[in-house]
Amino acid sequence: MRIRVDLSYDGGPFSGWALQPGRRTVQGALEEALELLVRRPIRVTVAGRTDAGVHARGQVVHLDLADSEWHGMARGQELDPAVAMTRRLRGALNRVLGDLTGAVQVRGITPALPGFDARFSALWRRYSYRIADGPALWDPLERAFTLWHKSPLDVELLNQGASRLLGLQNFLSFCKPREGATTIRELQRFEFARAEDGAIVATVQADAFCHNMVRALIGSALYVGEGAVEPGWLYERLLAQKRDAKSVLAAPHPLVFEEVAYPSASELLARAELTRARREH
Structure with a gap:
């Protein structure tokens, strides 16, 4: 199933959004945090790639999870998977970012609507x-x-x-x-x-x-x-x-x-x- 994640970030400490070998990027930090959650590599698709030093208040990405991964986010608790994943992803990001904790913030997580693509569905x-x-x-x-x-x-x-x-x-x-x-x-x-x-x-x-x-x-x-x-x-x-x-x-x-x-x-x-x-x- 497809998941929508709304993000904001301070781009100052990052070499841009996109993955770059040997460099700290926003995509790299997010995907590393997601891997901590689901125990496998995750690739995200972003609405708009930003250059080094550029910030975001209203960035949107999507990623695909198995149904079992989504529903397992609550770890047996009576929690909405979206709420559970938001909490856990924020914690994982803090672990990944270390001294940059807070530079990337998860604003919201929701199951994406059918046909949604963070990049290609955008109007502007x-x-x-x-x-x-x-x-x-x-x-x-x-x-x-x-x-x-x-x-x-x-x-x-x-x-x-x-x-x-x-x-x-x-x-x-x-x-x-x-x-x-x-x-x-x-x-x-x-x-x-x-x-x-x-x-x-x-x-x-x-x-x-x-x-x-x-x-x-x-x-x-x-x-x-x-x-x-x-x-x-x-x-x-x-x-x-x-x-x-x-x-x-x-x-x-x-x-x-x-x-x-x-x-x-x-x-x-x-x-x-x-x-x-x-x-x-």
């Missing part, structure tokens, strides 16, 4: 990116998840440039393409706003993201916000369809995977099949 993913533009806004207590930008940024210019990139586009200029994978994505939201504390928060939402896409979009937009280039420069970069010296990645530590959305139960399988077909062509 949403990220946030926090920027303090000027020393007056630099708070040492928030430095681990805020970009300290030396010069002031014009939010209106940022939004003028960002709005031109919305829609179904080829984001090759803003991606590190993987061999055989498409770089066509539907960018649904790309906007900047001042928070109550004066910092700028960017919101970036798309059906899916290519490798490094969010950081590349933010990094390029900073040139516009500074007034170094015209807002239309971002669209010119999009049309150029190439990565070059002007392709700059924003720092990873202010980036947060906030949320992933899924369709109604009756549409989960169809959505997964459609997405797979798109990604394969």
Whole structure:
């Protein structure tokens, strides 16, 4: 049976989500903890892979268990298997993480609906990116998840440039393409706003993201916000369809995977099949 796990994590101490030999990753820690529970290797599928240093509040993964493994989570106690697995997985994660206890948190565990796939059933993913533009806004207590930008940024210019990139586009200029994978994505939201504390928060939402896409979009937009280039420069970069010296990645530590959305139960399988077909062509 398929299980859905909702997670949040501090990406600072990890070399990204995905497994890497000899490196501490979020996937590696989670799968090691799961193996402690079921006494066999477990492979998970994630909604959105994050780079080294990138955080998550609303990450979702799925994994497959035998019925006996699921119902055995309660160890004979009168507990809902979801409650029992949540408690046990949190404990196992603490054992695996050691001095990083608390860096990965299990928010909830539920039996997945028929047809659910954490990656391919998703309708969209949403990220946030926090920027303090000027020393007056630099708070040492928030430095681990805020970009300290030396010069002031014009939010209106940022939004003028960002709005031109919305829609179904080829984001090759803003991606590190993987061999055989498409770089066509539907960018649904790309906007900047001042928070109550004066910092700028960017919101970036798309059906899916290519490798490094969010950081590349933010990094390029900073040139516009500074007034170094015209807002239309971002669209010119999009049309150029190439990565070059002007392709700059924003720092990873202010980036947060906030949320992933899924369709109604009756549409989960169809959505997964459609997405797979798109990604394969």
